[in-house]
Amino acid sequence: MYKIAVIPGDGTGPEVIREGIKVLKAASSKYRFGIEFTEFDFGGKRYLETGETLPDSALEELKNFNAIYLGAIGHPDVKPGILETGILLKLRFGLDQYINLRPIKLYPNVETPLANKKPEDIDFVVVRENTEGLYIGSGGFLKKGTPDEVAIQEMVNTRKGVERCIRYAFEFARKRNKAKKLTLSAKTNVLIHAHDLWMRTFKEVSKEYPDITADYAHVDATTMWMVKNPEWFDVIVTTNMFGDIITDLGAMIQGGMGIAAGGNINPEGVSMFEPIGGSAPKYTGKGVINPIAAILAAQMMLDFLGEGEAAKAVEDSVIDTISKMKSMSAGKMGYSTSEVGDMVSAGI
Ligand code: IPM
Ligand code: MN
Numbered sequence: 001m002y003k004i005a006v007i008p009g010d011g012t013g014p015e016v017i018r019e020g021i022k023v024l025k026a027a028s029s030k031y032r033f034g035i036e037f038t039e040f041d042f043g044g045k046r047y048l049e050t051g052e053t054l055p056d057s058a059l060e061e062l063k064n065f066n067a068i069y070l071g072a073i074g075h076p077d078v079k080p081g082i083l084e085t086g087i088l089l090k091l092r093f094g095l096d097q098y099i100n101l102r103p104i105k106l107y108p109n110v111e112t113p114l115a116n117k118k119p120e121d122i123d124f125v126v127v128r129e130n131t132e133g134l135y136i137g138s139g140g141f142l143k144k145g146t147p148d149e150v151a152i153q154e155m156v157n158t159r160k161g162v163e164r165c166i167r168y169a170f171e172f173a174r175k176r177n178k179a180k181k182l183t184l185s186a187k188t189n190v191l192i193h194a195h196d197l198w199m200r201t202f203k204e205v206s207k208e209y210p211d212i213t214a215d216y217a218h219v220d221a222t223t224m225w226m227v228k229n230p231e232w233f234d235v236i237v238t239t240n241m242f243g244d245i246i247t248d249l250g251a252m253i254q255g256g257m258g259i260a261a262g263g264n265i266n267p268e269g270v271s272m273f274e275p276i277g278g279s280a281p282k283y284t285g286k287g288v289i290n291p292i293a294a295i296l297a298a299q300m301m302l303d304f305l306g307e308g309e310a311a312k313a314v315e316d317s318v319i320d321t322i323s324k325m326k327s328m329s330a331g332k333m334g335y336s337t338s339e340v341g342d343m344v345s346a347g348i
Pocket of ligand 1: 084
């Protein structure tokens, strides 16, 4: 019996999560495992009503679940940063989900903006560090609001944090067993302290993985190759900030936000799975948002729970469903949000 905490969140989050749960239930009855959902109402609406983002007690409670299934956090009436740091980053940091795993995979029949690129050309995974770097909120202001203002945002990289991320990426490349290549994407030519630590750690750890080709690309060049030669990548390991940026580019080349999923992984603790598209306020409540990203997040969750067979069945059914859809974009799918969920469920 898997105990899943569900945080539907804001905007279109609840609509897509509903379809993901539908698919998980279909998979559980077909593959004979128990699954139980407990819903939490964290998000913009609760914040506007109560002033509360994510209480510490909730973080403790969430540690008792096998996984967390998250829709989207972000509300047009809440100042940027409050919900992101108060809920999403608090979950990632508080549960020490030190890996953000983002597969960039072009499925058959999905349109990519890259000319002449096929599914076999776009199939790699970004391992993004998820608890350090520029995201920790360290820094401050001096003389705020004056012409002499100074704003400092500190980037923190620890040997422990960098090493565990790089080690995870090497292990992942080995387990994935494709091109067996790991590319570190960083900026060693400018970030001469922080990324010197990344490079040294990468080189040291790579000695333990002689079966994996250890490669390096500056992050700016990485964006260039992702567009020009995405087939060069197998697994990319990168920092929190760079990973945030390159995975949005990755989402676009794999067919858009309607299909991009990610996992916030604590290999020794509770992991959290989410579609990476955000709350999409303009499509909220219309039944037109694409639930495939949320369904693929559920699929990743099944895989991490050890239900490999069920995960494979969900992925196959998604591939089948996609072949019937007109587009991956909201409002242009040829089906409603719930019809897409029904089709994936029926195909399991
Ligand atoms: C993501 C999002 C978040 C991030 C925001 C909402 C804080 O963009 O999951 O990529 O920057 O990590
Ligand atoms: Mn992002």
